[in-house]
Amino acid sequence: MTAAPYDIASEPHDHAACVDDALARAEALCERRGVRLTPVRRQVLELVWRSHRPRGAYDILDDLASDNRRRPAPLTVYRALDFLVAQGFAHRLESLNAFVGCVHPGERHPTQFLVCSDCGAATELHDRDVAEAIDRSAADRGFTIERPMVEIKGLCPLCRDRAGS
Amino acid sequence: MTAAPYDIASEPHDHAACVDDALARAEALCERRGVRLTPVRRQVLELVWRSHRPRGAYDILDDLASDNRRRPAPLTVYRALDFLVAQGFAHRLESLNAFVGCVHPGERHPTQFLVCSDCGAATELHDRDVAEAIDRSAADRGFTIERPMVEIKGLCPLCRDRAGS
DNA sequence: AATGCTTATGAAATAGTGTAACAATCGACT
DNA sequence: AGTCGATTGTTACACTATTTCATAAGCATT
Numbered sequence: 462m463t464a465a466p467y468d469i470a471s472e473p474h475d476h477a478a479c480v481d482d483a484l485a486r487a488e489a490l491c492e493r494r495g496v497r498l499t500p501v502r503r504q505v506l507e508l509v510w511r512s513h514r515p516r517g518a519y520d521i522l523d524d525l526a527s528d529n530r531r532r533p534a535p536l537t538v539y540r541a542l543d544f545l546v547a548q549g550f551a552h553r554l555e556s557l558n559a560f561v562g563c564v565h566p567g568e569r570h571p572t573q574f575l576v577c578s579d580c581g582a583a584t585e586l587h588d589r590d591v592a593e594a595i596d597r598s599a600a601d602r603g604f605t606i607e608r609p610m611v612e613i614k615g616l617c618p619l620c621r622d623r624a625g626s
Numbered sequence: 627m628t629a630a631p632y633d634i635a636s637e638p639h640d641h642a643a644c645v646d647d648a649l650a651r652a653e654a655l656c657e658r659r660g661v662r663l664t665p666v667r668r669q670v671l672e673l674v675w676r677s678h679r680p681r682g683a684y685d686i687l688d689d690l691a692s693d694n695r696r697r698p699a700p701l702t703v704y705r706a707l708d709f710l711v712a713q714g715f716a717h718r719l720e721s722l723n724a725f726v727g728c729v730h731p732g733e734r735h736p737t738q739f740l741v742c743s744d745c746g747a748a749t750e751l752h753d754r755d756v757a758e759a760i761d762r763s764a765a766d767r768g769f770t771i772e773r774p775m776v777e778i779k780g781l782c783p784l785c786r787d788r789a790g791s
Numbered sequence: 792a793a794t795g796c797t798t799a800t801g802a803a804a805t806a807g808t809g810t811a812a813c814a815a816t817c818g819a820c821t
Numbered sequence: 822a823g824t825c826g827a828t829t830g831t832t833a834c835a836c837t838a839t840t841t842c843a844t845a846a847g848c849a850t851t
Contacts, residue, residue: 497818497827497828499817499828499829501828501829502828517807517808518808518809519807519808533829533830534829534830534831534832535808535809535810536809536810536811536829536830536831537829537830539808539809539810540828540829544828555720555721555777556720556721556775558807558808558809558837573760573763575764575767575769577769578772584767584769586763586767588759588763590759590762590763591756591759591760591763593759594753594755594756594758594759595738595756595776595778597755598738598751598753598755598756599740599778599780602740602749602751602783603782603783603786604740604742604749604778604780604781604782604783605780605781605786606778606779606780607743607779607780607781608778608779608780609776609778609779610721610775610776610777610778610779611760611774611775611776612720612775613760613764613769613771613773613774613775614771614772614773614774614775615764615769615770615771615772615773616769616770616772617768617769618767618768618769621768621770662798662799662847664799664800664846666799666800667799682836682837683836683837683838684836684837698800698801699800699801699802699803700837700838700839701800701801701802701838701839701840702800702801704837704838704839705799705800709799723808723836723837723838
């Protein structure tokens, strides 16, 4: 039996399918929720999904500038990103000031990230034990959680192996 | 029996003693480690400790400008902050781009923060369960942790009660 | 004290990230 | 068509952080 692949974020895979899937899900969810996946928002979502590495707002802005005729204002990108995050289609990584597509759009579970400091890939986790430990810890202190933020920096298996060899 | 105070960060207390204590510990640790707590670094540490709310580098810079005759360059503050963080005398809160004094300088345990979105106070935790859950979660995926970052946004008990009443 | 080495600070410019304020436009519904 | 709310455009600005190069301060060794 071979080891299971670490994660889609750092394993080679059919990424075009990833993107198509993400766009299709977003479309469906917007329909259901009665919100609009406008061209700008759709395009930004696509750009966020260009890789599994978190991307800065200005990176995305540069892409928009080359894809389109005119360069939109930063605010345009930030507004689209705000929308995508609010709808759960993307996540913001506070420690990187960057954004990455959400692999489980629609569901709203507490999320953690493993961020590789070498290749930059960000792996989205939904670890119940971590979430519960955080809930308990906050509750013990009478603290009401609004948004727990867990971003774990380190080396992904691929980069670790590469460094070790 | 009265309830234990929530935390020094949001409870009234003798803050001057807090600061004195922090400076004394830093001094002792620098001595032991053979590194220098220069005037700039000392002053920045003091300013980081002006409250239990995380402070931005430019806030600190403004304070330096009014305390001293001349306004130092931003870099001066960032270098001092880098030193303080490296020595474990202060923490950087990634989600706020801000810095706060470390309540347990010298020891190097994994740290979590409860950040009140209302009053801004940041409470430093060292919760073993949270740390271990994170360690397990990363280990399961072959991920080597360098720096786990846990910043929990929400309402501290004081602000929650105030909001509720 | 003079030398050379390392560490720390100063100064100026610039890069990177994010928002405020206001105007114009679009879509859905009377 | 008219109206309302949501979305986008435009300009300017605020905040956060680093690059580059120069200077100075501490320290060990002659």
